[in-house]
Amino acid sequence: MDLYAENILDHFKSPRNRGEIKDPTVEHEELNLSCGDKITIQLAIENDVIKESQWKGSGCAISIGAMSILSEELEGKSVEEASALSIDDVKKLLGVPISQRRLKCAMLCLHTLKNALHSFKHEDTQSWTETIGQEEMKNE
Amino acid sequence: MSFNHSDIRLQFPILKKGTYLDSAATAQKPQVVIDSMKHFYETENANVHRGMHMLSEKATTAFEEARTSVQKFINAKSAEEIIFTSGSTEGINLVAKTWGKENLGEEDSVLITLLEHHSNITPWIQLKDENDCAVEWVELDQNENIDITQLDKHLANGNVKLVAITGQSNVTGVRTPLKEIINKTHEAGALALVDAAQLSAHHPIDVQDLECDFLVLSGHKLYGPTGIGVLYGKRELLESMPPFLTGGGMIKEVKRDHFTCAAIPTKFEAGTPPIAQAVGLRTAIDWLLQFNWEDIEAHERSLIEKSFSELRKIEGLTILGPSDPKNISGCLSFVIDGIHPHDLTDIIGQKGVFMRAGHHCAQPLHEHYGIPASTRLSIGIYNNGEDIEKITPAIQEAIKIFS
Numbered sequence: 001m002d003l004y005a006e007n008i009l010d011h012f013k014s015p016r017n018r019g020e021i022k023d024p025t026v027e028h029e030e031l032n033l034s035c036g037d038k039i040t041i042q043l044a045i046e047n048d049v050i051k052e053s054q055w056k057g058s059g060c061a062i063s064i065g066a067m068s069i070l071s072e073e074l075e076g077k078s079v080e081e082a083s084a085l086s087i088d089d090v091k092k093l094l095g096v097p098i099s100q101r102r103l104k105c106a107m108l109c110l111h112t113l114k115n116a117l118h119s120f121k122h123e124d125t126q127s128w129t130e131t132i133g134q135e136e137m138k139n140e
Numbered sequence: 141m142s143f144n145h146s147d148i149r150l151q152f153p154i155l156k157k158g159t160y161l162d163s164a165a166t167a168q169k170p171q172v173v174i175d176s177m178k179h180f181y182e183t184e185n186a187n188v189h190r191g192m193h194m195l196s197e198k199a200t201t202a203f204e205e206a207r208t209s210v211q212k213f214i215n216a217k218s219a220e221e222i223i224f225t226s227g228s229t230e231g232i233n234l235v236a237k238t239w240g241k242e243n244l245g246e247e248d249s250v251l252i253t254l255l256e257h258h259s260n261i262t263p264w265i266q267l268k269d270e271n272d273c274a275v276e277w278v279e280l281d282q283n284e285n286i287d288i289t290q291l292d293k294h295l296a297n298g299n300v301k302l303v304a305i306t307g308q309s310n311v312t313g314v315r316t317p318l319k320e321i322i323n324k325t326h327e328a329g330a331l332a333l334v335d336a337a338q339l340s341a342h343h344p345i346d347v348q349d350l351e352c353d354f355l356v357l358s359g360h361k362l363y364g365p366t367g368i369g370v371l372y373g374k375r376e377l378l379e380s381m382p383p384f385l386t387g388g389g390m391i392k393e394v395k396r397d398h399f400t401c402a403a404i405p406t407k408f409e410a411g412t413p414p415i416a417q418a419v420g421l422r423t424a425i426d427w428l429l430q431f432n433w434e435d436i437e438a439h440e441r442s443l444i445e446k447s448f449s450e451l452r453k454i455e456g457l458t459i460l461g462p463s464d465p466k467n468i469s470g471c472l473s474f475v476i477d478g479i480h481p482h483d484l485t486d487i488i489g490q491k492g493v494f495m496r497a498g499h500h501c502a503q504p505l506h507e508h509y510g511i512p513a514s515t516r517l518s519i520g521i522y523n524n525g526e527d528i529e530k531i532t533p534a535i536q537e538a539i540k541i542f543s
Contacts, residue, residue, distance in 0.1 A: 034498070035482055036498070036512040037482075037512075060482035062482075101486070
């Protein structure tokens with residue numbers, strides 16, 4: 001299936017949960033240094049459960065589409081559940097094959113979320129290599 | 141040799157893989173360059189200098205002949221003024237971290253322009269941080285070239301010690317008036333460094349005519365191999381500068397607590413140099429110089445003008461920089477409303493048209509245009525009209541996906 005599937009284009013053209021939370025529990029920004037894409041995630045967390053997630057940013061259809069798709073999954077998840085999301089989970093959500101050169105575009109949302117949650121838990125942020133791990137080294 | 145274009149194209153085996161329009165990032169290599177390096181490794185490989193055997197002598201001769209080829213290519217007065225580096229980036233860093241470190245103080249400034257590649261920006265920002273000197277910027281005029289009035293104003297302040305300027309933008313393809321700028325720079329008592337990474341494959345360079353004090357270029361953008369570049373410097377400057385990297389090869393004598401340096405160019409070539417790459421670069425220069433520059437430039441001009449008029453027909457597409465293609469050389473960059481450059485470049489890449497997306501290591505210029513990234517089309521001697529004709533249909537397909 002094509003990378004630019006209807007689902008992704010739909011989310012790119014009409015992004016969900018793009019906006020701001022008045023008093024977010026946590027806010028975190030990440031960049032994809034290779035292309036300048038930028039995403040900020042805001043989370044409202046109550047009793048270790050994500051009550052609301054909003055985001056803003058600019059980027060390509062893949063990074064924005066993926067962020068929009070992921071944002072629909074966050075509400076109601078516990079911090080623990082959200083922290084456990086993996087790149088395979090995001091790939092499943094996107095439902096299209098992600099080539100090596102677009103992996104960082106697709107995972108910018110996950111990387112931002114992971115570090116937002118680290119920040120919430122007062123932990124050190126993680127690097128891109130930690131987010132996409134060995135996957136980066138794999139051939140297409 | 142006559143400019144038989146279909147013959148030139150056949151000498152680049154990789155062009156069968158797709159429509160390559162990314163030569164500003166790295167140029168493809170003709171078969172003779174690839175063969176020359178293979179031949180070197182098969183018959184002449186050894187480390188250079190001081191090896192008392194036949195192979196070392198052959199390798200040393202090949203390496204030094206490459207230096208002479210580069211000297212002739214840019215018309216330097218002597219071969220000692222040619223330092224082999226890993227590329228333009230290392231060349232600029234070398235100047236910043238030796239000459240710059242010794243000569244720039246709190247009262248001084250380095251003047252750079254909005255057309256610079258990051259490699260001609262960040263070494264100067266580092267120098268600013270270390271030496272407390274200033275880095276000043278020359279903005280663009282209405283022709284999208286550097287604003288000469290502003291350059292004059294900066295130079296009139298009397299604190300500019302170095303003007304570091306590109307010969308050709310790697311984003312908009314604008315060529316700067318190097319001679320005029322260098323003259324003005326010298327009148328103000330400053331030195332001029334030219335970043336010829338982009339210019340060198342598209343226009344003849346004569347450092348004696350330009351009178352530049354330093355000039356850098358990269359072998360791989362000149363149809364040569366990666367891993368080699370050139371720093372040209374005027375002899376008296378190079379001799380006055382402290383060494384950059386130190387270690388093997390670059391020394392005259394080493395004692396337990398001090399060392400003395402070899403003469404130029406060896407002084408700046410610590411460690412085993414890129415020998416096979418020098419052989420490849422020499423072959424690339426010889427290969428390129430079999431053609432007349434007039435023919436090369438006329439051919440590439442026609443490709444840029446054709447690209448410009450093709451792209452202009454596409455609705456919602458904006459070309460960055462000059463509105464007249466006559467002021468564009470080697471490459472041009474553009475954006476399309478509603479399509480991120482990464483998506484565009486990925487989609488046309490799948491159609492076999494290979495361009496580049498991003499800020500092309502020129503973030504300040506992209507910031508000036510108010511965009512994070514663009515798509516860049518860049519050409520080499522091997523491109524032809526058919527390559528350019530493939531662009532529009534590929535872009536139209538991308539537009540269809542996003543409409």
